[in-house]
Amino acid sequence: MKSSSWRLPLVILGVLLLAWQGGVVGLQVPDYLLPGPLEIAGLIPARAADLASAALVTGGEALGGFLLSGLVGVAVGLFFSVSPLIRRSFYPYVVLLQTIPIIAISPLILLWLGNGSLSVLFISFLISVPAVIVNTTQGLISVERNLLNLFRLGNATVAATLFKLRLPHALPHVFVGLRIAAGASVVGALVGETFAGSSALGAGGLGYSSIYALSQLNTPYLFALILTSSLLGFVFFAVVTLLERRLVGPWHDSVLNDRVD
Amino acid sequence: MLETTAALGVPPFLTIANLCKEYPGSAPVIRDFSLSASTGEFVTLLGASGCGKSTLLALIAGLTPMSGGSILIDGRTPVQARQIMSFVFQDPTLLPWRTVTENVELMLELEGSPRASRAARSAAVLEFVGLGGVGTHYPRQLSGGMKMRVSIARALATTPRLLLMDEPFGALDEMTRNRLNEELLALRERQGWTTLFVTHSITEAVFLSDRIVLMGARPGRVLEEIRVPLPKRRSAALRSDPDFLHLVGQVSRALAEQGS
DSSP: OOTHHHHHHHHHHHHHHHHHHHHHHHTTOOTTTOOOHHHHHHHHHHTHHHHHHHHHHHHHHHHHHHHHHHHHHHHHHHHHHSOHHHHHHHHHHHHHHHHSOHHHHHHHHHHHHOSSHHHHHHHHHHHHHHHHHHHHHHHHHOOOHHHHHHHHHTTOOHHHHIIIIIHHHHHHHHHHHHHHHHHHHHHHHHHHHHHHOOGGGSSOOHHHHHHHHHHTTOHHHHHHHHHHHHHHHHHHHHHHHHHHHHHHHHHHSTTOOOOBO | OHHHHHHTTOOOSEEEEEEEEOOTTSOOSEEEEEEEEOTTOEEEEEOOTTSSHHHHHHHHTTSSOOSEEEEEETTBOTTGGGGGEEEEOSSOOOOTTSOHHHHHTHHHHHHTOOHHHHHHHHHHHHHHTTOTTOTTSOGGGBOHHHHHHHHHHHHHHTOOSEEEEESTTTTSOHHHHHHHHHHHHHHHHHHOOEEEEEESOHHHHHHHOSEEEEEETTTBEEEEEEEOOSOSSOOGGGGGOHHHHHHHHHHHHHHHHHHO
């Protein structure tokens, strides 16, 4: 990334923060309504340990949900790629899963799995899995006909066709799904915690802490939690993107432009 | 050579007899198609799009079942003969996640040939098609013409005795196409496989072939066979030769007459 592409957004950020701080001080806005950026920044070192432990709880739940959706999503994609009949029979349910607001069914999940991290993990999983299923399936079935013919001409086994053709071809599509799932799993964990978070399990995650901070009208800490949540989401996204560059980059990404003629 | 093998009663390398292909509920795609080719012969199927040329190649490769008739390749059925044939598609059909070398080795790998012999073979074949230096590149780094050469190298890697080519140069610009035509003939001179080549370019057909089979559409069938009495060894200069131009004229007239 070129440094010049960072400069302008940073200037704008600085201007916005200045205006915010100036506005809060000038208009004497009370803290519980809108704290200034300086106050939020000042709070962060003091509560760094709390923020870190909350991020660890939420991060763990989101990671669990993400890994589970990766595993289940790819497995279901493989199952769906077997035949159009299977796809026609089951696909509507994936769409249904995508369209049902997970918040609407979270009380049920609480009822079945109880309060705590397991429910949160499951909500995170439910929110992130459809993207992996849909993209993996698409990748597995969109192999060019002539490439399949080529493998038939080579008398390739089903396993060889899967491992040497279908799966590598699907990999960029799988990563599209995983990137969506990475963001969604963090959102899922945060949403899940607002329902299923419990102080009985310690300090609770970022979502739970937010609800608690709100009830205490501790708005500066609420802002610190929002910042931490954003950072967590960014880390998830960045890790998946890096992994994608490593695995798919050399042959698929537009990173490479040198042609030999 | 054709006359000699016939006189000795040796069956031709490829025999297609009364071949039919139809899909239920629609007009036949190919009807009563017969053709034979002797070892080392270059036969081109020429015709308008939709005349079943590509279907014919798919039938010979056993990629689609026939509805009637028979195809024998060196005494074997299409599926049995897969070990001795290679297919070159219109698209290079390379695997983008594999390097050029790994692409060339694909069919050998599927055959289960050992790593060392694969490496030796792919190096030799890449050298053979003039791509000695690009083995470690990915397909996306290559031009269209080079991708096609890789595709041909992959086809030649298994030392085929029958080469099926389905408009392999159709998507290339004319200059690249001409150059690859010349290269293909030079390669054949050294290895001598039998070729069945599909195209709708008349000049390409005349330049490459020993024999041109004009095909008619709906249903696909043989309209006329035209022998190309040009010398075996052909170079770019042939394209401006009066004999060549005369043949091109003859083939276009035959196509026009049959089409009307």
